[in-house]
Amino acid sequence: MIKVAPSILSANFVNFERDIKMVEKSGADLLHVDVMDGQFVPNMSFGWTTLAAIRPITNLFLDVHLMVQNPERYIDQFAKAGADLIGVHVEATQHIHRALQMIRNAGVKAEVVINPGTPVSQIEPLLPFVDQVLVMTVNPGFGGQKFLPEMISKIQALTDLKKANDYDFEIEIDGGVNDKTVVDCYKAGATVAVAGSFVYGAENPAAAIESMHNATR
Ligand SMILES: O=C(CO)[C@H](O)[C@H](O)COP(=O)(O)O
Numbered sequence: 001m002i003k004v005a006p007s008i009l010s011a012n013f014v015n016f017e018r019d020i021k022m023v024e025k026s027g028a029d030l031l032h033v034d035v036m037d038g039q040f041v042p043n044m045s046f047g048w049t050t051l052a053a054i055r056p057i058t059n060l061f062l063d064v065h066l067m068v069q070n071p072e073r074y075i076d077q078f079a080k081a082g083a084d085l086i087g088v089h090v091e092a093t094q095h096i097h098r099a100l101q102m103i104r105n106a107g108v109k110a111e112v113v114i115n116p117g118t119p120v121s122q123i124e125p126l127l128p129f130v131d132q133v134l135v136m137t138v139n140p141g142f143g144g145q146k147f148l149p150e151m152i153s154k155i156q157a158l159t160d161l162k163k164a165n166d167y168d169f170e171i172e173i174d175g176g177v178n179d180k181t182v183v184d185c186y187k188a189g190a191t192v193a194v195a196g197s198f199v200y201g202a203e204n205p206a207a208a209i210e211s212m213h214n215a216t217r
């Protein structure tokens, strides 16, 4: 069964506490926190002060997705603010290995993220050093976009590398994921699914989360 990570990008920004506690009660396995800087992606969301305010109100694992240029500038701030995992884009820094080391040195799980246009081969040398790989299934920057099925072969390629080398990382998918699009991703080896609009846009978010669990049993 896949783990479901609702994205608070689709929550009501003046009601984070209500909307986070709601998904926690509704069966979320972790909480996905999208940080956007207006440079790496053409949108802005929030920073580490918001994360620090979220930390005491939930016990959910905080999965922080940094869509930020040169993210190594802010890793310590997000670690101190309470992130359990920090994801950095390989496209956003000249020194991705150093950024991943910084995350682990801060006592936080490290994730590398790839955009739809980036091949798995670009992160192959990093796979021994990560706890999770995030395969973007839309171009980052906005919620509510359409899932790109062409990304499924990248999930399979990561699963094959994981098995061949006995690596130990989770594979996460993010963008346009729902109870239908999640199925082939799960079959290809995805273990964590981000869902923003599918969960927060649902009339019954608990049923939406359950439908993703049921589709991947
Ligand atoms: O990283 C993201 C966008 O860049 C979000 O996590 C993602 O878009 C979730 O939203 P949805 O499930 O509605 O696609």
Ligand SMILES: [Fe+2]
Binding pocket: 007, 032, 033, 034, 065, 174, 194
């Ligand atoms: Fe995200």
